[in-house]
Amino acid sequence: MTSTTEPGTTPAATGRKLAVPADLYHLPVLVTCGPGRATQASHSPVDGSLVGAVPVCTPDDVAAAVESARAAQREWAAVPLRERRAVVGRFHALLLQRDAEILDLVQAESGKSRLNAFEELADAALTAAYYRRTAGRFLRPARRTGAAPGLTRTVEYRIPKGVVGIISPWNYPLTLAVSDAIPALLAGNACVLKPDSQTPFTALLALELLREAGLPQDLFQIVTGDGPSLGPALINGADFLMFTGSSETGKVVAQQCAERLIGFSGELGGKNATLVLADADLDKAARGAAQGCFSNSGQLCISMERIYVHRAVFDDFLATFTEQVEGIRLGAGPGWDIDMGSLTGQRQLDRVSAHVEDARAKGARVITGGRPRPDLGPFFYEPTILTGVTGEMVVAREETFGPVVAVYQVEDNDEAVALANDSHYGLNASVWSARHGREVGRRLLAGTVNVNDGYSAAWASHDAPMGGMKDSGVGRRHGKEGILKYTEAQTIASQRLVPVGPPPGMTNVRYTRLVKGALTLMGRLR
Structure with missing residues (x-):
């Protein structure tokens, strides 16, 4: 039988109970919703105690969140990358400064052990530190081989998608709420997050820390409420959707994204x-x-x-x-x-x-x-x-x-x-x-x-990169894939001296013979 102390007790020696932040009541105001919404209570799985209540948003609230996030994104995309990186750096510091408060809230909402809650905090901090350090390398313009060497200057640029929708689950309420948002924000996007109804307050606290770190007010928004109601509305407005959850739900979400031809990345189930x-x-x-x-x-x-x-x-x-x-x-x-x-x-x-x-x-x-x-x-x-x-x-x-x-x-x-x-x-x-x-x-x-x-x-x-094969997912998080998926590749090719095609005075027959000879030579090169 599994080792425990006497029934009704725990091995904890401190005697201190979990404490949600004293000012938790103000966090629901961070939710994007209209006035007079009903509220939804969140209870701790540890003992059934009330953690708090958040508004039940509507699809119209989601549309409003996406619209205001899109307006903020246009300005954010023009902010130099060094300033975006500075925001993420300050967020990293706040995670470590507010660790006890964060751990208590993660435990109260999810029921996990202190060590497992700390693993979440450490992962969120590692993600912030990693992408703050590497975003410039992944996002900088890259020279590519042109159509005619010496005559064609070809450069690949990375353009933000726009508004990234994120649907996160209850099992890792901190890391899965922010670890996908951080690279998306660094790449110049806005984010609208729908956290699981069981664990909304951890996500709201993370948003508060991001805004304290200097993130613009409307750039990252949270909507709370029923997933089957809000999910389709988020997909209908977003330019990319990141989903973490079951394979069954992931397939439905992917189909909805396909109908709009927007990108989808999903980390799904596993056995x-x-x-x-x-x-x-x-x-x-x-x-x-x-x-x-x-x-x-x-x-x-x-x-x-x-x-x-x-x-x-x-x-x-x-x-x-x-x-x-x-x-x-x-x-x-x-x-x-x-x-x-x-x-x-x-x-x-x-x-x-x-x-x-x-x-x-x-x-x-x-x-x-x-x-x-x-x-x-x-x-x-x-x-x-x-x-x-x-x-x-x-x-x-x-x-x-x-x-x-x-x-x-x-x-x-x-x-x-x-x-x-x-x-x-x-x-x-x-x-x-x-x-x-x-x-x-x-x-x-x-x-x-x-x-x-x-x-x-x-x-x-x-x-x-981290992600699944078969029914376990599409796309990857972490590494360069974890940030480049939130961008569109744009190629700009500048031609000089002569055009790509027959130059003036050359017949089409002569031109095609020259091109064929060049292609033959290229095929022989190792």
Whole structure:
């Protein structure tokens, strides 16, 4: 059974309760909406307490937000990049200065542990620092080879899209609200964000910090309310849409974007696999797998839900992994000695419970965990290891998005790769091996692969692209792709001396012979 303190208590030693900011009441005024709107309450999954209430916006509110953001964007695009970078630099500093306030709010809204909340803050700060440093390199005009060397000067420019719509989920309310907005803003765009209804206040606090850092008033706007109502309105007005969420919803959003011929980028679902090869360091693999499976209570699109273990080390790995998982400390509150917090709501608890009970009823074995913990809070669920999972079980193929992992024995690396790839998802993967990690990783159909790490190595490599294959997404965040997707490529070619075509006095026949000779010569060059 998972290690905890006595029922009804947590491992936290400080005794301090989570505290939302004292002036939280003013944050809803940052929402773009008309007067007299109804409000929607947000409750903490930790104990059901009221976090606050925000307006329920309408499609007309979204249209107004896009219109005013578009007006602000025209001025922002003319602001020198050094001034845009300065705003992001000040925002980076404010994140670190207001860390305790931010962490309390993230925990209150999402139910995650203090450490997992800090990972969000660190990622947002890393994103700001990275793009502040690299935006000039990615966005500067680039010389390209012209039609006629020496006669054609060809330059590629990067033009902002205009208004970028962002739809962010509840599982990472800080980093997924701002990590896509920062490169979009640096590229000269405006942003309109629709955060999840469960976690609007973290996004609003981030907006407040951006404005305190000097971001123009209307450039980044937030609308709150019902996703099915506001999403289509945002797509109808925006020039590009960034979506993070389920694959099913992502496909609907992509279709709506396609009807308007606007760009779409989506990080979607995952059923990510860990491979433990025969030469793996089992202690490190077990610790890393526990972190990769149960961070943020498994509510992480790049977390691990399947583990394939070479038969030569299966028993030893399972024993060591089980010991690691049973040592995970569950609890609520601001204590740094809590490893795993709560699920975010009843829907997640129901889904996790249903997946485990279906597997149990069909013959799977629960090695550890497998039950909710109402003594700790309404939505706590123990980190759970299953074996004997077969294809007819829901947990075998559907994303659980919770603290549940199935462990399988395989005969060799080929079988592990084949089973890992046997999924319509392809977001993230992990390989544990002393000598063959990169070789096996290259065979996996996943957008990111971590060797001897669960997910952090690839995710935190901000200079490299991050995203999914197959049903796990379209486009990439991070790296140059993470900022260039918010721009249009514009080519300007300047011709001098003679035109591209037959010069005056030359017959068409003579001209085509000369061009053909030049093309023949070019084809022979290496």
